[in-house]
Amino acid sequence: MLRTFLCVYRCGGVARAAGLLGLSQPAVSRHLKTLEGIMSRTLFQRLGRGVAPTQAGHLLAIQIAEHLDALEDAVTALMPAADTSSPVLLGAPSDLLSVYVLPRLTPLLSQGVDVHCRIGLCPELAQELLQDELDLVVVTKIEQAPTRQLHLRHICDEEFILVGRTGEKPYSPKNDGRRFIGYSPAMPMARRYFRTCWGIEPPSPALTVADLRTVVAAVAAGAGLSVVPRYLAQGSLDAGCLSVLHTPDITVSNSIYLAARRGRQHLPQIRTAFELLCPAD
Known part of the structure; x- marks a missing residue:
């Protein structure tokens, strides 16, 4: 229930959260209703399009977000190493792909890892990343990317x-x-x-x-x-x-960033891509 609540809080809608979580909209609504019953608090105001968190919703998100994200990261880190025969699926605008990304990814190719690229605009690519259709995307600060659900590292300005x-x-x-x-x-x-x-x-x-x-x-x-x-x-x-x-x-x-879904940045091939594309802090 808490993960469902946090997903709705971050994406601002029951339908979008249901798609990201792989649940039905009624299931997401039931989770929220049960949690509101347990807390005896209304967590969201229902709007014409989407939902907006109440003060109680804001406070709950602040209290649980860091802990839930840390647990998800810990579970991901303990998962078996990814199959290196699987390609890395990467999305980026065409100009950034040709100028900043591909020239730096040749070491990954030399390790025998295939990279399949998809060209598109940053907002659409970010949504495909959250739907697990891509492993990595290049996003920019000016685009409305759902940054709370992403692990971001700076590439360049x-x-x-x-x-x-x-x-x-x-x-x-x-x-x-x-x-x-x-x-x-x-x-x-x-x-x-x-x-x-x-x-x-x-x-x-x-x-x-x-x-x-x-x-x-x-x-x-x-x-x-x-x-x-x-x-x-x-x-x-x-x-x-x-x-x-x-x-x-x-x-x-x-600012331009490389993004992966939060919790997946520890996977070997994704971690290597971050090391190659993003300057050390």
């Missing part, structure tokens, strides 16, 4: 820059109607940049492409402006195809 085709005038949000390109309709990079620099939301994208290298190419072709990581645009900047259209007072950056 990326700097965001606002770029346009060479010859474009500097950008100012006041009365500037130029089109923007994003790698998703939500444009989390542009949102971070605009909120940091001007305290406003960015324009809606006229074009979305779920591959940042293609976004950079579209900007160089004159399709619009974009906020992208500097490492992806640097080659085009050096070649004179792109220009930085705004220089912020404070560098706008974002």
Whole structure:
């Protein structure tokens, strides 16, 4: 019952918790009702979509979360070693996969461990990780990943820059109607940049492409402006195809992490991947 409660608390809904726990929704609801009966306290307020913890729910989660996670970690650590013939299933955005991940994973391949990669956006990959469809994923701080259920280690930081085709005038949000390109309709990079620099939301994208290298190419072709990581645009900047259209007072950056389901980071192949991809603290 406590693990069910904690899962509902962390993901904010009975249906999502049921999927993660492999239980039916009525079973999850029964667990919560039984626990509320034992405690004589209401633990969640039922909302139109999902649930919100009451004060009693918050207090219970604070008291039990660390202990339940430690028990789960201890059980996982005592499990038999994973079969090294099983491939590691890894998910990441295509640009991060090619630049940061694959070049560092060659030692794992040399140990005879196969790695099967899946390309996608961070939020979707994080959900697939929690559903045990992936072993590892690359996630970013700006994405809404369920971090309480993940073991995270820092890979690197990326700097965001606002770029346009060479010859474009500097950008100012006041009365500037130029089109923007994003790698998703939500444009989390542009949102971070605009909120940091001007305290406003960015324009809606006229074009979305779920591959940042293609976004950079579209900007160089004159399709619009974009906020992208500097490492992806640097080659085009050096070649004179792109220009930085705004220089912020404070560098706008974002942290990138490697994630596994909490409790699985001790498995040999996953632990090795963390050691290869994540700099030592």
